[in-house]
Amino acid sequence: xxxxxxxxxxxRDIYQRMNFLYQAQMHYKxxxxxxxxxxxxxVGRKVVLRIDPSIKRTICKKCNALVEFVEYRDKAIFECKIxxxxxxxxDKALFNDLNSEIKTL
Amino acid sequence: xxxxWHSPIPSQQNQNKIAAENFAESFVTDLTSQGAxxxxxxxxxxxxxxxxxxxxxxxxxxxxxxxxxRKELKLDExxxxxxxxxxxxxxxxxxYMAELLQDNTDLPTKLLKCDYHGAIxxxxxxxxxTNIHTAGIVVKDTENMFYIVTKENLLKSNYCLI
Numbered sequence: 001x002x003x004x005x006x007x008x009x010x011x012r013d014i015y016q017r018m019n020f021l022y023q024a025q026m027h028y029k030x031x032x033x034x035x036x037x038x039x040x041x042x043v044g045r046k047v048v049l050r051i052d053p054s055i056k057r058t059i060c061k062k063c064n065a066l067v068e069f070v071e072y073r074d075k076a077i078f079e080c081k082i083x084x085x086x087x088x089x090x091d092k093a094l095f096n097d098l099n100s101e102i103k104t105l
Numbered sequence: 106x107x108x109x110w111h112s113p114i115p116s117q118q119n120q121n122k123i124a125a126e127n128f129a130e131s132f133v134t135d136l137t138s139q140g141a142x143x144x145x146x147x148x149x150x151x152x153x154x155x156x157x158x159x160x161x162x163x164x165x166x167x168x169x170x171x172x173x174x175r176k177e178l179k180l181d182e183x184x185x186x187x188x189x190x191x192x193x194x195x196x197x198x199x200x201y202m203a204e205l206l207q208d209n210t211d212l213p214t215k216l217l218k219c220d221y222h223g224a225i226x227x228x229x230x231x232x233x234x235t236n237i238h239t240a241g242i243v244v245k246d247t248e249n250m251f252y253i254v255t256k257e258n259l260l261k262s263n264y265c266l267i
Contacts, residue, residue, distance in 0.1 A: 014218075016204060020220055020222075021222070023197060024223065031184065039220075062168070082178060083170065083178060
């Protein structure tokens with residue numbers, strides 16, 4: 001973020017909480033990340049906080065599990081191991097700027 | 106009595122029909138051209154209201170899981186109750202609290218709003234006497250309950266009042 005203004009105090013608490021929850025879910029596999037991610041979204045929903053799309057892409061929209069994109073042919077794909085939803089981006093070049101989110105198959 | 110109202114005398118029926126037709130024609134010719142009447146109205150059944158254009162009901166898109174599905178997938182259950190798996194979470198929580206409590210402004214609301222996942226909690230008072238002096242790491246935190254994992258790798262839950 002290029003802004004130099006400090007974030008307003010009320011939202012700051014919630015940002016810290018969401019940050020904590022997201023870091024917490026990174027430590028775990030399988031179902032616990034679902035729970036933490038859901039909490040994170042719920043916490044942010046009340047104050048209508050935006051989550052950066054690069055983080056949103058790592059969370060399955062349906063079940064909130066931690067998810068990784070995989071390069072397949074020309075696309076970037078993931079399949080959630082828990083709820084089975086699949087998502088594919090036709091243009092894998094979308095990901096090239098953002099810290100190599102994709103792992104090659 | 107009802108019959109008399111609803112069924113006119115047979116000889117009258119035809120007369121009524123002719124009378125109606127004649128009236129309609131004469132009434133309409135007063136207002137519009139005769140041609141339009143014979144083409145569009147006379148002898149035709151007219152639609153007085155638009156037909157509802159609703160197709161098959163829209164299928165609900167897969168944006169959220171229903172409660173049934175959530176239970177099936179066990180998304181809200183805590184299955185792993187090993188104390189050792191939650192110790193790193195506790196360390197993370199300590200760091201989070203340290204950051205929160207850096208400025209001493211408005212501590213009570215901070216304590217209310219903060220996240221308790223990973224905190225070590227001891228039960229002091231409880232309706233269930235066996236729960237007292239139980240201590241453990243908070244794993245799940247709902248509106249009324251704290252779910253704790255104790256050092257004996259047991260999951261305990263206690264009603265909390267704030």
